[in-house]
Amino acid sequence: MVDNFTLSCPTPRPRDSIVTLSHGGGGRLMKDLVDDLFITAFNNPELAEKHDSARVAAPGGRLAFTTDSYVVNPLVFPGGDIGSLAITGTVNDLAMAGAVPHRLSCAMIIEEGLRIETLAAIVDSMAATAAAARACVVTGDTKVVEHGKGDGLYINTAGIGLIPTGREVVPRRVTAGDTIVISGDIGRHGIAVMSVREGLAFETTIESDCALLTEPVELLFGAGIDCHCLRDLTRGGLGAALIEIAETTMLHLDIDETAVPISGQVRGACEILGLDPLFVACEGRFVAFVPADQAVHAVDALHRHALGVGAKVVGTVAAVQPDERGLVTSRSSLGTRRVLDLPVGDQLPRIC
Amino acid sequence: MVDNFTLSCPTPRPRDSIVTLSHGGGGRLMKDLVDDLFITAFNNPELAEKHDSARVAAPGGRLAFTTDSYVVNPLVFPGGDIGSLAITGTVNDLAMAGAVPHRLSCAMIIEEGLRIETLAAIVDSMAATAAAARACVVTGDTKVVEHGKGDGLYINTAGIGLIPTGREVVPRRVTAGDTIVISGDIGRHGIAVMSVREGLAFETTIESDCALLTEPVELLFGAGIDCHCLRDLTRGGLGAALIEIAETTMLHLDIDETAVPISGQVRGACEILGLDPLFVACEGRFVAFVPADQAVHAVDALHRHALGVGAKVVGTVAAVQPDERGLVTSRSSLGTRRVLDLPVGDQLPRIC
Numbered sequence: 001m002v003d004n005f006t007l008s009c010p011t012p013r014p015r016d017s018i019v020t021l022s023h024g025g026g027g028r029l030m031k032d033l034v035d036d037l038f039i040t041a042f043n044n045p046e047l048a049e050k051h052d053s054a055r056v057a058a059p060g061g062r063l064a065f066t067t068d069s070y071v072v073n074p075l076v077f078p079g080g081d082i083g084s085l086a087i088t089g090t091v092n093d094l095a096m097a098g099a100v101p102h103r104l105s106c107a108m109i110i111e112e113g114l115r116i117e118t119l120a121a122i123v124d125s126m127a128a129t130a131a132a133a134r135a136c137v138v139t140g141d142t143k144v145v146e147h148g149k150g151d152g153l154y155i156n157t158a159g160i161g162l163i164p165t166g167r168e169v170v171p172r173r174v175t176a177g178d179t180i181v182i183s184g185d186i187g188r189h190g191i192a193v194m195s196v197r198e199g200l201a202f203e204t205t206i207e208s209d210c211a212l213l214t215e216p217v218e219l220l221f222g223a224g225i226d227c228h229c230l231r232d233l234t235r236g237g238l239g240a241a242l243i244e245i246a247e248t249t250m251l252h253l254d255i256d257e258t259a260v261p262i263s264g265q266v267r268g269a270c271e272i273l274g275l276d277p278l279f280v281a282c283e284g285r286f287v288a289f290v291p292a293d294q295a296v297h298a299v300d301a302l303h304r305h306a307l308g309v310g311a312k313v314v315g316t317v318a319a320v321q322p323d324e325r326g327l328v329t330s331r332s333s334l335g336t337r338r339v340l341d342l343p344v345g346d347q348l349p350r351i352c
Numbered sequence: 353m354v355d356n357f358t359l360s361c362p363t364p365r366p367r368d369s370i371v372t373l374s375h376g377g378g379g380r381l382m383k384d385l386v387d388d389l390f391i392t393a394f395n396n397p398e399l400a401e402k403h404d405s406a407r408v409a410a411p412g413g414r415l416a417f418t419t420d421s422y423v424v425n426p427l428v429f430p431g432g433d434i435g436s437l438a439i440t441g442t443v444n445d446l447a448m449a450g451a452v453p454h455r456l457s458c459a460m461i462i463e464e465g466l467r468i469e470t471l472a473a474i475v476d477s478m479a480a481t482a483a484a485a486r487a488c489v490v491t492g493d494t495k496v497v498e499h500g501k502g503d504g505l506y507i508n509t510a511g512i513g514l515i516p517t518g519r520e521v522v523p524r525r526v527t528a529g530d531t532i533v534i535s536g537d538i539g540r541h542g543i544a545v546m547s548v549r550e551g552l553a554f555e556t557t558i559e560s561d562c563a564l565l566t567e568p569v570e571l572l573f574g575a576g577i578d579c580h581c582l583r584d585l586t587r588g589g590l591g592a593a594l595i596e597i598a599e600t601t602m603l604h605l606d607i608d609e610t611a612v613p614i615s616g617q618v619r620g621a622c623e624i625l626g627l628d629p630l631f632v633a634c635e636g637r638f639v640a641f642v643p644a645d646q647a648v649h650a651v652d653a654l655h656r657h658a659l660g661v662g663a664k665v666v667g668t669v670a671a672v673q674p675d676e677r678g679l680v681t682s683r684s685s686l687g688t689r690r691v692l693d694l695p696v697g698d699q700l701p702r703i704c
Contacts, residue, residue: 025698026587026633031596050600051522052448052584053416055515060412064405067457067510068493096404105419105510109461141420141508145702149503156493158419158457158510163407170403232404235378244383248402281378346377350497 019114024144037120038106038140041127046103046138054138056103056160064099064161066090071154073350075122077193079208080283082155083125088210088283089234089352090159091133095217096230096286098169099161101135106157109143111150122153133212135159167221171248173228178317179295180253181288183216183302184209184310185261186238187280191269193351200273206265211284216305220288223301229289232282235352239278239340241287242315242328252324255315258333275347278330278340283352289317371466376496389472390458390492393479398455398490406490408455408512416451416513418442423506425702427474429545431560432635434507435477440562440635441586441704442511443485447569448582448638450521451513453487458509461495463502474505485564487511519573523600525580530669531647532605533640535568535654536561536662537613538590539632543621545703552625558617563636568657572640575653581641584634587704591630591692593639594667594680604676607667610685627699630682630692635704641669 022029039047046054070086080088091101106126110119130137163169192208194200213232220227231241238260246253262270262277270277284307290298295313302308318324328340374381391399398406422438432440443453458478462471482489515521544560546552565584572579583593590612598605614622614629622629636659642650647665654660670676680692 020697021701022697025695025701026589026592027697028694029697030587031694049522049524050596052445052582053418053451053511053513055449055522056415056417058410058412058415060410063408063410063512065408065455065457065512066405066491067459067508069459069461069495069508071461071495071497093404097407099405103417105417107419107421107508107510109421109423109506139418143421143423143506145423145503145506148500151497151501154461154495154497154506156419156421156459156508156510158459158508159405160415160417160512161405170401170407172401230404235382237378240378244402342380342383343377344381345372345374345379346382349373349377 017116019110019112019116019119019144021112021144021146024142030142034142037123041123042137044136044138046136056138058102061165062163064094064097064163066093067156067158068093069154069156070352071350072193072352073151074197075152077196077208078205079192080210081122081125082153083122084129085210085283085352086155086157087126087129087133088212090157091135092213092232094159094161095213096232097161097163098167098227099163101133101159101214102162103160104130104135104137104157105139106137106155107141109145109150109154111152112144112147114152133214169227169230171229171245174245174249174251174289174317175228176251176317176319177292178228178289179292179313180255180315181290181295181298181311182260182314183286183308185263186233186282186285187262187266187277189283190280190348190351191266194348202265202269204265206269209282209284211307213284213286216302216308219301219305220298223297225290225294225298225301227288227290230286232286234281234283237279237281240342243340243342246328247326250325252318252320253315253328254318255330257330259312259314261310261312279343279347281351369468371462371464371468371471371496373464373496373498376494382494386494389475393475394489396488396490398488408490413517414515416446416449416515418445419508419510420445421506421508422704423702424545424704425503426549427504429548429560430557431544432562433474433477434505435474436481437562437635437704438507438509439478439481439485440564442509443487444565444584446511446513447565448584449513449515450519450579451515453485453511453566454514455512456482456487456489456509457491458489458507459493461497461502461506463504464496464499466504485566521579521582523581523597526597526601526603526641526669527580528603528669528671529644530580530641531644531665532607532667533642533647533650533663534612534666535638535660537615538585538634538637539614539618539629541635542632542700542703543618546700554617554621558621561634561636563659565636565638565659568654568660571653571657572650575649577642577646577650577653579640579642582638584638586633586635589631589633592694595692595694598680599678602677604670604672605667605680606670607682609682611664611666613662613664631695631699633703
């Protein structure tokens with residue numbers, strides 16, 4: 001029952017109310033939203049300074065710096081949500097440069113009409129994921145756009161990571177003779193998002209592989225592996241990741257398609273949907289380019305972590321022939337070889 | 353004339369074509385867009401490494417870290433565009449922490465149907481503004497959303513700045529007795545965007561004040577001014593900036609409204625539109641909280657720069673009385689004092 005007292009409160013902000021344009025206007029509603037939701041959830045002294053920029057202590061040396069916007073539809077999917085994904089994706093991009101996550105930013109573009117309860121749940125998910133990654137969200141931004149000019153919520157995260165001295169993880173270090181190790185099975189993120197969006201029912205729910213990769217990557221370095229390059233298998237999947245590395249380095253990568261771990265569920269879903277699993281996105285898988293004589297050791301190291309139990313060797317960087325520069329070839333179960341090429345667009349839009 | 357040869361080209365990408373969902377899918381079209389447009393325009397070795405994170409050298413010490421998303425409507429306005437604004441806003445947030453811009457990120461959320469020509473012009477504008485700020489865009493991201501799920505283009509930029517040793521520019525250093533110096537006239541950005549969006553015709557075009565603030569801020573430090581705090585007058589304008597500082601520090605700020613520089617044009621537009629100019633956004637103006645005995649010197653230093661010719665003292669941090677903690681008061685031309693309060697929402701939505 002609504003009584004007069006409730007009606008006379010200056011700014012009631014129950015969590016079941018909705019975001020309005022006024023929440024993005026720099027006025028009282030925005031300040032309250034930022035204070036009550038973001039500063040409370042991300043709770044740390046740098047954010048609490050409420051300055052135009054966070055002031056961050058950093059040791060000298062190499063930093064990693066990355067950004068991604070997240071437009072995944074729907075906002076919640078089996079195994080994650082746009083909030084956990086936004087933290088995970090940026091932390092993983094730092095890990096791929098051999099960096100330990102240090103500080104994160106969070107910028108929201110909210111469509112008018114989003115329930116504040118939904119926003120709060122997503123912010124809580126971001127805060128929990130950031131805590132798991134031992135990274136603080138120290139700066140942010142909130143914008144609101146009119147109904148019909150967004151799609152619920154878009155999140156941008158940027159991240160600063162610290163690269164320990166001596167680590168040089170970068171595409172140009174990939175060398176002919178390197179072994180390509182994959183950390184586990186592919187394609188679960190793309191299929192999980194697609195199946196819930198399109199209302200596809202499989203016998204059991206396929207969950208996203210969305211996971212923080214800092215720990216398995218650190219296990220590799222801890223085991224003394226000289227990772228020449230690391231690449232997570234996000235938009236475009238394993239195929240796109242390898243093609244990018246091949247084209248950047250102008251080397252020839254050769255993989256054994258039969259060695260690539262793919263769950264029966266994902267394989268079945270791909271067959272039904274007419275998708276090539278090599279190009280379906282993951283959000284918790286990566287490949288490592290390591291010296292051939294360290295490959296077994298690298299796989300062993302990954303096996304010690306839950307996110308690496310399915311790790312195996314899937315290919316090599318071949319000796320380059322002039323006509324194979326920048327190519328990725330793949331051997332099928334029939335022994336034939338095909339050249340992998342990027343699809344023109346994407347098999348699955350809006351999955352990250 | 354279109355001949356057979358042209359038609360047989362594998363992927364013609366004339367700049368007058370439009371962005372499609374496929375440009376955000378991690379496939380060939382996205383790779384080409386990123387290579388041809390972003391990597392070419394922002395041209396620097398860190399970006400050219402094409403890694404998941406840029407690897408950035410940084411000296412030890414304090415960094416500033418900030419992010420903002422830009423949803424300004426329309427994309428181009430008198431005196432700027434969303435691209436120049438996105439670089440300027442983030443560089444200015446770094447400057448407000450006393451930092452020199454070091455590295456920037458750029459993440460685009462593009463609505464399907466945007467002309468590539470428009471996107472290219474905006475990217476060129478970003479690159480030119482970043483060059484003027486002596487900051488490199490070293491990492492980025494591209495997403496495309498369906499028609500009707502965006503509004504042409506949203507841009508997020510994050511920035512890392514270097515804070516020279518000994519600078520401590522932060523709200524909690526604001527002290528009773530400090531003088532508040534403003535760098536110039538207020539309100540031109542908000543009115544410029546509003547007038548073009550709403551088709552309001554004034555006698556002469558009001559241009560945005562959008563400008564990089566690093567140079568005038570560095571002039572202050574170069575003159576030996578101990579800036580306790582700096583704050584740019586963006587969303588919510590001078591009024592919101594002062595209220596935020598007052599509420600964060602629980603001090604009492606008192607300004608002389610008659611001293612606040614406002615052009616006749618902006619004053620006239622505000623009267624017609626029923627806006628309070630104190631709460632209209634700027635994108636190239638700031639206030640500095642400086643020790644009282646350095647105020648004249650600070651104003652003199654700002655006068656040496658084109659962006660500071662209108663600088664003047666507008667108020668003080670008053671001795672705090674218990675009932676005035678966290679308040680901003682403003683003296684009018686009639687000698688009366690009013691307490692400034694944040695509007696609930698915003699007078700002008702989507703101006704940044």
